[in-house]
Amino acid sequence: AQKITQTQPGMFVQEKEAVTLDCTYDTSDPSYGLFWYKQPSSGEMIFLIYQGSYDQQNATEGRYSLNFQKARKSANLVISASQLGDSAMYFCAMREGVSSGSARQLTFGSGTQLTVLP
Amino acid sequence: DTGVSQDPRHKITKRGQNVTFRCDPISEHNRLYWYRQTLGQGPEFLTYFQNEAQLEKSRLLSDRFSAERPKGSFSTLEIQRTEQGDSAMYLCASSFRDSHPYGYTFGSGTRLTVV
Numbered sequence: 001a002q003k004i005t006q007t008q009p010g011m012f013v014q015e016k017e018a019v020t021l022d023c024t025y026d027t028s029d030p031s032y033g034l035f036w037y038k039q040p041s042s043g044e045m046i047f048l049i050y051q052g053s054y055d056q057q058n059a060t061e062g063r064y065s066l067n068f069q070k071a072r073k074s075a076n077l078v079i080s081a082s083q084l085g086d087s088a089m090y091f092c093a094m095r096e097g098v099s100s101g102s103a104r105q106l107t108f109g110s111g112t113q114l115t116v117l118p
Numbered sequence: 119d120t121g122v123s124q125d126p127r128h129k130i131t132k133r134g135q136n137v138t139f140r141c142d143p144i145s146e147h148n149r150l151y152w153y154r155q156t157l158g159q160g161p162e163f164l165t166y167f168q169n170e171a172q173l174e175k176s177r178l179l180s181d182r183f184s185a186e187r188p189k190g191s192f193s194t195l196e197i198q199r200t201e202q203g204d205s206a207m208y209l210c211a212s213s214f215r216d217s218h219p220y221g222y223t224f225g226s227g228t229r230l231t232v233v
Contacts, residue, residue, distance in 0.1 A: 004160075035222075043207060045161070045224035091160050105151060105174070106222065108160030 003027065004092050004109035012115050013082045020067070021077040021112045023092030032096045034075040035106065036066065039089040048090075051075055082116045089113050122225035124210050130231045131200055138196045139228045143212030147223070150193050152185055154178065155207040155227070164208075167193060200232045 005024045013019035025034065036048040051059045051066045059066045067076040079086060090113075093106040123142040131137050143150050148169050153161035164183070166174045169190035179185075182200075187193040197204055207227040 037224075042226060043209075043229070044226040045209065045211070047222065047224075093160070105163035105166060105176075106153075106161075108162070110158070110160050 003107045004094055006092055006109035006112050008112045009110075010113045010115070012117055013079075014117050015084060016081055018078060018080045019082055019114065021079070021090050021092075021114065023075045023077065023109060025073050025075060025092070025094050027073075027094065027096055029096040032094055034066070034068070035093040035095070036064070036075075036077045037091045037093060037108075038086075039091060039111070041088070045091070049077065079114075084116050084118060087114060087116045122210055122212050122223050124208075124225035124228050126228055127226065128229045128231075130233060133202060133232055134199055136196065136198045137200055137230065138194055139208055139230075141193045141195070141210030141212075141225060143192070143210070144214075144223055147212035147214045148190065149213045150187055151211045151213075151222075152193070152195050153209040153211065155209055156205075161207075161209055164195075197230075200230075202232045205230055205232045 003026050007022055032053045034051045038046045038048055049059050049061045049064045049066050051068045058068050063080045065078045067078055089111045091111045092109045095104050095106050097104045125140045129137055150167045152164040154164055155161040163176050164179050165185050167187040170187050182198045185195045207229050209224055209227045211222050211224045213222050
């Protein structure tokens with residue numbers, strides 16, 4: 001079974017509007033972390049936001065917020081006030097066993113290509 | 119601190135040739151990861167080093183692939199007898215063991231094209 005599912009291959013949003021990128025995950029590990037990365041055409045993976053499975057509040061970082069619904073196993077990324085520079089590929093990722101301090105690798109979804117329209 | 123550096127940025131090679139990529143992590147990071155990303159997909163884990171020790175390898179890392187991290191600093195990823203299916207972006211990332219869980223930093227990747 002897919003561990004990370006991103007069902008939106010592509011999304012369009014008008015500049016200055018908000019957009020939600022969907023991510024669902026599957027794990028039996030009670031301790032895990034969820035990440036969102038942005039990948040512009042240059043190729044570098046840019047960290048955006050992190051949510052731990054035991055975090056009580058939804059994570060926020062500037063214009064990025066994570067809508068974490070643990071029971072539904074979803075971790076959607078919300079980008080407010082979209083800018084043209086937000087056009088990029090966005091990946092949701094998970095790391096299991098975070099509380100043990102072990103160096104588990106990230107498992108990525110297939111990504112969502114976001115295009116911001118002027 | 120200039121981040122994670124990867125060299126070369128692009129590599130075109132003929133099928134059957136050997137190629138080697140280099141990754142220079144952030145200097146104080148003791149963990150180093152290699153990922154492979156094919157077109158339209160997310161990155162997939164290949165292997166991980168803690169200092170100079172290679173502690174985990176994915177089943178994706180066939181016998182033609184080898185990675186090293188001598189002295190726990192830079193790392194190299196070599197692909198022998200390249201095949202067209204090896205065409206992908208190869209990403210390197212580094213982290214520090216005791217940093218917050220989101221302490222991953224990725225490089226810009228090496229894009230390999232096998233013709």
